[in-house]
Amino acid sequence: MEFGELIWKGRAWPAAEIVGRTGETFAFRTSGKGRPLELVGPAAWWRNFSELNFDNSDAIVDFLRRRGDPFGQLSPTTQGDTGGWKYLSGLLKLAASCWTTIIPPTSLCTEFDNGYVIEALLASPMFDVTFVPHVAEIRIGASVRRGLNMHIIPKDLGAYMVASAALHLENHVDMAVCEQCGDWFVLQRRGTQFCSPSCRAAHSTSKKERR
Numbered sequence: 444m445e446f447g448e449l450i451w452k453g454r455a456w457p458a459a460e461i462v463g464r465t466g467e468t469f470a471f472r473t474s475g476k477g478r479p480l481e482l483v484g485p486a487a488w489w490r491n492f493s494e495l496n497f498d499n500s501d502a503i504v505d506f507l508r509r510r511g512d513p514f515g516q517l518s519p520t521t522q523g524d525t526g527g528w529k530y531l532s533g534l535l536k537l538a539a540s541c542w543t544t545i546i547p548p549t550s551l552c553t554e555f556d557n558g559y560v561i562e563a564l565l566a567s568p569m570f571d572v573t574f575v576p577h578v579a580e581i582r583i584g585a586s587v588r589r590g591l592n593m594h595i596i597p598k599d600l601g602a603y604m605v606a607s608a609a610l611h612l613e614n615h616v617d618m619a620v621c622e623q624c625g626d627w628f629v630l631q632r633r634g635t636q637f638c639s640p641s642c643r644a645a646h647s648t649s650k651k652e653r654r
């Protein structure tokens with residue numbers, strides 16, 4: 444079933460850095476305007492967040508620089524912290540438990556009736572999305588008509604990851620880890636090793652350089 448198009452417009456923070464630690468919580472700040480991101484459709488790297496080591500400040504900074512701040516606190520004038528990150532990661536761990544990890548490289552969504560996990564995601568306050576109706580082209584076989592469609596707009600990056608997980612659970616997609624960048628991605632075809640054409644190109648370049 445199609446529910447609509449998940450769309451995330453946010454900012455990654457390439458200049459993010461850790462400024463301190465209180466107990467298990469890291470505080471971070473940034474400078475600059477950040478890098479605008481626009482993502483259409485769910486992304487499988489919610490599983491990378493579910494596997495983040497929260498004692499590793501480098502892993503936290505890497506996530507902020509590449510993806511942004513899950514709770515949208517961070518700006519050049521406002522610091523953020525990892526206070527809610529573990530809770531979000533735990534929720535995504537629950538979703539990830541529906542996929543196999545024992546037999547790499549392919550991770551299969553083997554849990555046929557995973558509705559109880561989707562229910563847990565939807566019940567979480569982290570799942571905060573707005574449905575925006577609009578008229579779009581709808582394909583039915585060979586014909587195209589204009590009709591009602593939905594955009595699913597998450598409140599923050601955390602909500603985007605939870606919504607991505609819910610859609611992946613519903614569609615029982617197969618996943619794999621990119622051999623170049625280490626990101627989880629949806630396997631469209633068995634045997635694919637890279638998340639994107641650019642990772643495939645980077646991998647073959649680095650192989651040549653090593654020779």
Ligand SMILES: [Zn+2]
Nearest residue numbers: 621624638642
């Ligand atoms: Zn990659």
